Amino acid sequence: NAGVTQTPKFQVLKTGQSMTLQCAQDMNHNSMYWYRQDPGMGLRLIYYSASEGTTDKGEVPNGYNVSRLNKREFSLRLESAAPSQTSVYFCASRPEQGAGVGYTFGSGTRLTVV
């Protein structure tokens, strides 16, 4: 099925450990996004990529890095995890035109840092 695939779905890390969240879309979208969602705070943009080879910081980029590996894949890396990074992480993509279609989100990664 066409869409956005995120892995892993769940992860527990110890403080200071590193990990990479993977995201891939098969809709030929140029724009891809990483969000985090904390209870009662809606979605906050971490990083985005408007096209292959470009990435830009969003609202809350500190503690994260990203890589746009190719048009399909956009990964998020936590180099040294902290308890404050406990959250649900969503990857999303959108078509270039037609805002009436909206973003397509992956199913999310639930990350706990202890």
Place this chain on the structure above:
Amino acid sequence: GQSLEQPSEVTAVEGAIVQINCTYQTSGFYGLSWYQQHDGGAPTFLSYNALDGLEETGRFSSFLSRSDSYGYLLLQELQMKDSASYFCAVRDGPDSNYQLIWGAGTKLIIKP
């Protein structure tokens, strides 16, 4: 700063009609979107308004007044499956380069 305000929680009865309001203050405005998110799930796109007026999609309708910086999502004939959080989001630029600015979400509780 940029902000979107929506009620944190709304309660309604199955079969009734409910309206979820969203007021926004942003530096750029190209349109207002609505997303639905069930507990434990991902946000899914519901509707988009670029122009003033009402857009209807089945039981859901969305309204925009650009002069009032205000919009709402109207849900009719409520069903238990409509229990979810609803987010409004402002699009801040053209197709080539825009971000969505998100509200904090409204939790809709439906009682039988």
